[in-house]
Amino acid sequence: MEAVDNKPGKLGGMFRALHYRNYRLFFVGQGISLIGTWMQQIALSWLVYRLTDSVFLLGAVTFSSQIPSFILGPFAGVIADRFERRKVLLVTQGLSMLQASTLAVLVLTETIQIWHVLTLSAVLGTINAFDMATRQAFVVQMVDQREDLSNAIALNSSMFNMARLVGPSIAGVLIAAVGEGMCILINAVSYIAVISSLLLMRLKPFERVVTDRKVWQSLQEGLAYTYNFAPIRALILIVALISLFGMPFSVMLPVFARDILHGDANTLGFLMGATGVGALAGAMFLAQRKSVVGLGRVILFTMPLFGVALLAFSFSTVLFVSLLLMLFVGFGMIVTMASCNTLLQTLVEDDKRGRVMSLYATAFMGMAPIGSMLSSSLAEIIGVSYTLAGCGLLCALSAIPFALQRTRLRRMVQPIYERLGIVPEIARGLQVASNLTAPSQEK
Template sequence: MSDSSSSHLRQWPTAIRALAYRNFQIYFAGQGISTLGKWVQQVALAWLAYHLTGSAVLLGLITFLSLAPQLLIGPVAGAWIDRHDKRRLLIIVQMVLVMQSAVLAAATWLHWVDGPFIAGMALLLGLLNALETPLRQALIGSFVDDPADLPNALVLNAMLINAARFVGPPLAGALIALAGEAACFALTAVAFLALLGGLLKVRGTASPKASGSTAQVFREGLAYMWQTRSVRQLLINVIMVNLLASCYAALLPILAKAVFDGDAQVLGWLWGAAGAGAFLATLALAVGGALPRLRQFTDAGALLCAIGLAGLWFAQALPLALLALAVLGFGITLSNVSTNMQLQSGAPSHLRGRVIAFYIAMRFGFEALGGMAAGLIAARWGAPATLGIAGVVLMLGLLGQYGLRRRA
């Protein structure tokens, strides 16, 4: 790196230093608009499903179908991604996402939507996300010239996603009340175009492509993660947090309508509360998330997840539920993002795509399983009790994991 480049970097505050790179600035802007649209679509799709059918099982199924492909094909997709041009692949996937949202908008506007159609669109979205999410994550490193700034780029990306998570759901609730779900889906299609435009403009540093067949590349990545003890421990934590804590997302329409007697706007507030907590977690990581302390952040986040789930179990009033969701959103994001930072910073560059894909597979795949299970349990015992059960099981799992680490 030249002296002039180093001087330019020093002019940026440490908490946002990755934004000194022009390529990351362009990606960051497009990603912000795209993620906002994605959250608007997610809230609108969940509300449309529950509004049309009143089925808790369908809500769980939608969560499962939109996330499960990342568990089933995500790890193999990571090996495939490492053998190809990541930027070009992401451009193609982004084009298909634009078309998916446009079709969903048109079908909703024409009243062609029913339960099976919504489930099919959720499955298509899940398949696309199984490629899009690891591609986006793996490309971030190519937009910053100094590997030392990669952790900051990752936390800024997470901050952006969670800021959209804070703003998007209330925006979706207001837009649904004003113009209906079709308008939300149309807005998402336009928002996806922003990231597509950014990807066409940036020219990141090309990462080395893995050699060998996809099966060989997959086995190489799997061996690295299995043989690296710290990576194994982090992935176990990811499984527990997202199986048991992230399941809350599937039950929010039930909490909004059946528990708090609200409408789409109340659903937006619930989503927004969790998003606010998540955004604060990324701020905490941006300011204090130095690599040596990240494992402490991961453990603290998992503990806060259990506390947030217990709070939702006992919350009888909407303000208390909003507070519990803020704690839950803070905990999930603190745990997941600090884990991602540790995994990416420690992984060799030629293995990064596979490591990211495995992390994302665990992150979203087990959220899918948790959402499906939560929908089935809530249909029998109700949403608050389901969340309480998840909190108790998570706390027991964390205690067991802590005991194993102490004995190791």
């Protein structure tokens, strides 16, 4: 893998991962594609709510698109560890392009029905189960120096959230002007960018790991490794709790935009855009950090911040106040998720990376649909405001078990950081690690 003039100051410390040619290609291609992805997500949410006026069906669409990650995610990790990751990504991106194209045709020809949306969402969820686990494990192949890995993950998050800012803003305008179909068509075309970037990369020859273990044995090994090492287990649990209680907020945003804030598709775009601004600020905050040391303490701050911001947003009826609170929601969400990702990538052994990151993806994408169905069902009974308030409170309280484990987890992480050179001296390491609140590792 090539690094282009990896001297400090070339692009600045905040953007140091962009020194690597392969990572630059990935960054640009994925960035373009993600703008299309966010456009489609906004368009689909607005379409479903326009056609059905049902909060429950909004949750059902999210459930169908994400539950495959819960079921298939661990198996996807085995695939990511056994096969060339670039080829796996080329297949998943090509299939995603086909899915978006099919959806666009149905919407543009006005033949779309809710069962089409549910079916195609489930198809995309199945594809994403393999794509996300592989993509998380693939990042390490694009960055030669391990010390730049945390910066690469932070820049990934900034890219994701820049797209979250741009995509919904464009989608809001296009939906009002020409309808939802054009947004979905643009997403289908945007996959050309990421597929091209993958084809242009110069990677080291793939060396297949010869193993006589069956898929089920490999899966069991990955699960045992994750469960038996408390720091990794704690990080996966944090991601699962945030996804279960916190991520359903996005399902309910169309209801807040139309029925509580009395707006239209543009209002929904503004809310998502504000979340993107906050998340982008969070990603840039992480990108400027020089080390993973101290990320545990950061997580203990941002988890409650995310929950409290959601709680306050649930009772806001003023657009300006809602947009302001969405900034904090976006910041708290992305810093928590990205910090967990970064710590995991730092701690995990290379030969188990795909399987552990698939469990991260399962916790991230797999618990969200369960939360979406539970929250949307509850919202039909008690209303979206009280439902979201409860979600926010549970997110804030989820930080407590993590805080109680701080000392024990810090001691377990310490030897790994010493071995990797992240904490070069034992005495200095113990002093610095006193600021570490938990395990290691977004996305």
